[in-house]
Amino acid sequence: MEAITSVVTASLVGFFARLYMLRTDYRQYPSYPQGYVIHLSLGLIASFLGAVAVPALLVKDYAAATFLALAATQFREVRKTERETLSNLEPMELIPRGNGYIEGIARVFEARNYLAGGTALFTSIVVLILSQYWSLPIAIFGGVVGGAILVWLLDGMMIGPKVGDLANVRGAEIRFTGPLLMVEDIVIMNVGLETARQRLLKEGIGVLIEPRDPNSKATLANLGQRQAILHDATSLLGVEMDVGEPEYIPLLRRHPVTGALAMAIIPGEKNTVALLEAVRRTPILEASVRKPLASQAGRLADRHRE
Numbered sequence: 001m002e003a004i005t006s007v008v009t010a011s012l013v014g015f016f017a018r019l020y021m022l023r024t025d026y027r028q029y030p031s032y033p034q035g036y037v038i039h040l041s042l043g044l045i046a047s048f049l050g051a052v053a054v055p056a057l058l059v060k061d062y063a064a065a066t067f068l069a070l071a072a073t074q075f076r077e078v079r080k081t082e083r084e085t086l087s088n089l090e091p092m093e094l095i096p097r098g099n100g101y102i103e104g105i106a107r108v109f110e111a112r113n114y115l116a117g118g119t120a121l122f123t124s125i126v127v128l129i130l131s132q133y134w135s136l137p138i139a140i141f142g143g144v145v146g147g148a149i150l151v152w153l154l155d156g157m158m159i160g161p162k163v164g165d166l167a168n169v170r171g172a173e174i175r176f177t178g179p180l181l182m183v184e185d186i187v188i189m190n191v192g193l194e195t196a197r198q199r200l201l202k203e204g205i206g207v208l209i210e211p212r213d214p215n216s217k218a219t220l221a222n223l224g225q226r227q228a229i230l231h232d233a234t235s236l237l238g239v240e241m242d243v244g245e246p247e248y249i250p251l252l253r254r255h256p257v258t259g260a261l262a263m264a265i266i267p268g269e270k271n272t273v274a275l276l277e278a279v280r281r282t283p284i285l286e287a288s289v290r291k292p293l294a295s296q297a298g299r300l301a302d303r304h305r306e
Contacts, residue, residue: 003055006127013147014047014120021112046113050120075113082106095234100224100285123147164280166216172206183262196247209261217259222288226252229282236278238268
């Protein structure tokens with residue numbers, strides 16, 4: 001009876017953990033309701049597999065426990081499926097996410113299935129242990145509380161750094177030197193049409209992203225990270241451009257010496273404060289993280305620069 005109760009309780013806790021981690025935000029993914037059905041179904045499967053692992057080991061049914069290895073293989077396929085889905089949708093984006101952002105999203109969806117299974121496994125262990133000393137209702141309550149605490153901790157640990165943690169983000173002046181569009185001293189692009197220049201000066205907003213150290217400088221230099229910043233900014237504030245208007249495409253250019261990034265954009269909502277906050281809250285992609293200061297050569301180069 002205790003084993004069945006632990007499996008049912010753990011499966012439900014794991015399922016609700018996956019439901020808690022399933023959010024549709026400004027990234028507009030997963031889609032509703034089809035995406036919800038797919039991910040919740042996989043979350044329920046992961047939860048059940050995690051819940052039955054300990055009871056199966058207690059009765060020495062080692063074959064049942066090997067299903068965890070099979071589940072890991074299937075969840076790797078989740079990453080592949082999400083990557084392919086988002087890549088197929090990429091041409092429809094006015095400002096694309098970029099391959100780095102897509103890979104990061106795919107990894108998150110794979111990891112959340114593991115978290116659902118791990119939560120169910122932990123809940124099952126708590127219920128089985130408590131049931132040896134207290135009544136079954138108390139054991140169930142303890143398992144639910146323990147699973148909820150674990151979900152809260154794990155979900156918090158999955159929140160990575162943002163651009164605002166690595167760099168100072170501030171507004172900057174947009175100006176022209178001849179036909180060259182510049183944000184402070186960084187050249188963005190050549191704008192030939194006078195009407196486009198006047199519109200950029202009137203409606204555009206300049207943003208300067210200044211890395212705080214060599215690690216930040218190397219991370220923000222990644223092209224995928226720069227594309228992610230552009231995508232998030234335009235997703236949140238919109239952009240006043242359409243297909244076939246290259247002079248209004250928001251761009252991020254890098255200062256070759258300081259590593260600072262400059263962006264010129266005509267947002268749908270001209271709100272500098274909101275734009276700066278959108279840039280600060282852009283997640284740092286796992287694939288873009290660089291830490292040259294972790295090596296002896298990087299530290300020597302940094303000291304030489306100073």
